[in-house]
Amino acid sequence: MTESTKIDSGAPTAKNLNWNAIDWHLVKAQVRRLQMRIAKATKEKKYGKVKSLQWLLTHSLNAKLLAVKRVTSNKGAKTPGIDQIIWNTPLQKLRGAMSLKRHGYKTQPLKRIYIPKKQKGTFRPLSIPVMHCRAQQALYLLALEPVSEMLADKNSYGFRPRRSAADAISQCYLLLAKRGSAQHVLEADIKSCFDKISHPWLIENIAMDKSMLKQWLKAGYIDEGKQYDTNEGTPQGGIISATLLVLTLSGLEQAIKAVTHKRKDKINICVYADDFIISSASKEVLTEKIMPTVSDFLAIRGLSLSKEKTKITYIEDGFDFLSVNIRKYDGKYLPKPSKEGVQRFLNDIRDTIKANPTAKTENLIRLLNPKLRGWTNYHRHNCAKKTFNYISYHLFQAIWQWAKRRHPKKGLRWIKRKYFRTSDSQNWIFSTTYTDQYGVKNQIVLYEPAKVPIIRHVKIRADANPYKPEYQEYFRARRMKRLQLKSRTL
Numbered sequence: 001m002t003e004s005t006k007i008d009s010g011a012p013t014a015k016n017l018n019w020n021a022i023d024w025h026l027v028k029a030q031v032r033r034l035q036m037r038i039a040k041a042t043k044e045k046k047y048g049k050v051k052s053l054q055w056l057l058t059h060s061l062n063a064k065l066l067a068v069k070r071v072t073s074n075k076g077a078k079t080p081g082i083d084q085i086i087w088n089t090p091l092q093k094l095r096g097a098m099s100l101k102r103h104g105y106k107t108q109p110l111k112r113i114y115i116p117k118k119q120k121g122t123f124r125p126l127s128i129p130v131m132h133c134r135a136q137q138a139l140y141l142l143a144l145e146p147v148s149e150m151l152a153d154k155n156s157y158g159f160r161p162r163r164s165a166a167d168a169i170s171q172c173y174l175l176l177a178k179r180g181s182a183q184h185v186l187e188a189d190i191k192s193c194f195d196k197i198s199h200p201w202l203i204e205n206i207a208m209d210k211s212m213l214k215q216w217l218k219a220g221y222i223d224e225g226k227q228y229d230t231n232e233g234t235p236q237g238g239i240i241s242a243t244l245l246v247l248t249l250s251g252l253e254q255a256i257k258a259v260t261h262k263r264k265d266k267i268n269i270c271v272y273a274d275d276f277i278i279s280s281a282s283k284e285v286l287t288e289k290i291m292p293t294v295s296d297f298l299a300i301r302g303l304s305l306s307k308e309k310t311k312i313t314y315i316e317d318g319f320d321f322l323s324v325n326i327r328k329y330d331g332k333y334l335p336k337p338s339k340e341g342v343q344r345f346l347n348d349i350r351d352t353i354k355a356n357p358t359a360k361t362e363n364l365i366r367l368l369n370p371k372l373r374g375w376t377n378y379h380r381h382n383c384a385k386k387t388f389n390y391i392s393y394h395l396f397q398a399i400w401q402w403a404k405r406r407h408p409k410k411g412l413r414w415i416k417r418k419y420f421r422t423s424d425s426q427n428w429i430f431s432t433t434y435t436d437q438y439g440v441k442n443q444i445v446l447y448e449p450a451k452v453p454i455i456r457h458v459k460i461r462a463d464a465n466p467y468k469p470e471y472q473e474y475f476r477a478r479r480m481k482r483l484q485l486k487s488r489t490l
Helices: 005-009 024-043 047-059 059-069 090-096 133-153 165-176 199-205 210-217 241-250 252-257 283-302 339-353 360-380 385-406 413-420 469-489
Strands: 110-116 123-126 183-190 221-223 226-228 269-274 275-280 311-314 319-321 322-328 332-337 420-423 425-436 441-445
Touching: 024 047, 024 059, 047 133, 047 199, 047 226, 059 090, 059 133, 059 322, 090 133, 133 210, 133 241, 165 269, 165 275, 165 319, 165 322, 165 332, 183 283, 210 332, 226 311, 252 269, 252 283, 275 319, 283 311, 332 339, 332 441, 339 360, 339 385, 360 385, 360 413, 360 425, 360 441, 385 425, 413 420
Parallel strands: 110 221
Antiparallel strands: 110 123, 183 275, 183 311, 221 226, 269 275, 319 322, 322 332, 420 425, 425 441
16 A cells, blocks of 8 residues: 555554655645635635535645644754654654544644844744644644635735735836836835734634634733733744734725726735835825825734835835845836845855854854845845845955954965965855765855846736636746746756
């Protein structure tokens, strides 16, 4: 009997399953089939059928296995909750999957930690569930996400499958780049968004198991040994919280477009998580019609706009959105990495270099390359060539100072020969050789931002939905293009 047969027949136990031998393609395909049925029932407004299919999905072994795989392979997999338990071994993962049962489930309080925000000296609270609660949330998220994708606004891009910040920035281009585009933008900032969402609204409007949802919302948290209740909001750190936010803000696009039917007002929106902008040809329309509508929409959900951070901007003056400065220069639309974002990134690079004064060259490069590659890949779709050259210049200065501090009694030529090599027309390539576990010598080179090409991002179709059969080929083609692009830029 194959492992895939075991997964689908009867009620197997952890003893007769091998985690490392599970056919994940088959598991994902079977879960996806149920998810597409949930999406179809949502589209047809057959909410009784939606509920039945969600029950079927959350009680299937395939979904439980997939939920555990997700929480044990993401970035937070090694961060325990208040019980200090993590699932490392295949046996622990299988037992975790088998333990995901609705009957008798009782959520545990969250562990509160604080992470630094962009502004120095400020921190964002993060609430960490225990592994079992994380897996339960991941399981019910599999059943909720198809509903969310059917109900979410077309121009919402954050916390949604197959969508990205690059899609949101591309949407800004469509809204603002043309000569006759809207000239005014409402930069909206929701005050303490995750922490203020109304529990009664969520329980009343979210199409999922109400008993499970109530437990997660009312779980409370432990901070410095004391337990506190949670009477509002959904915790940042919970896997399902992001999708709850997407559903909370769904309908905003329809609400603002219902304010005015005049095409000349050019009312459009772009949403990414809890950040959004609304464009209009008239500042008065934004002030007198759009802002009151947005405020009323949010108030029903327990939310409000931040008076200090919400403002109306003229496109020629520019504004920052998702770390990108969007502005027209003499009528020409140019999105560039924001000055604040560039400075924050350079500070991070310099801090990393200064914190490793005696590190091996190989180890320093391994620390820096993921940061450099991630930041430049994020901005490579914008007008960022000058910024990449600027980053490369300051990166070299920091590396050169690092090398000189290590050898205060050596000459500059000696330091250059030790840490930098020459290749073709380049004389300052920061690199080193190392021996791998098989005894083979390899060379590792510092990633150079100045060499990153600018590549136009093709925005996702606004109505594209991964749970609709008619878009399966579309997403398959996008995935192939992305893989081809990745292979060319590695």
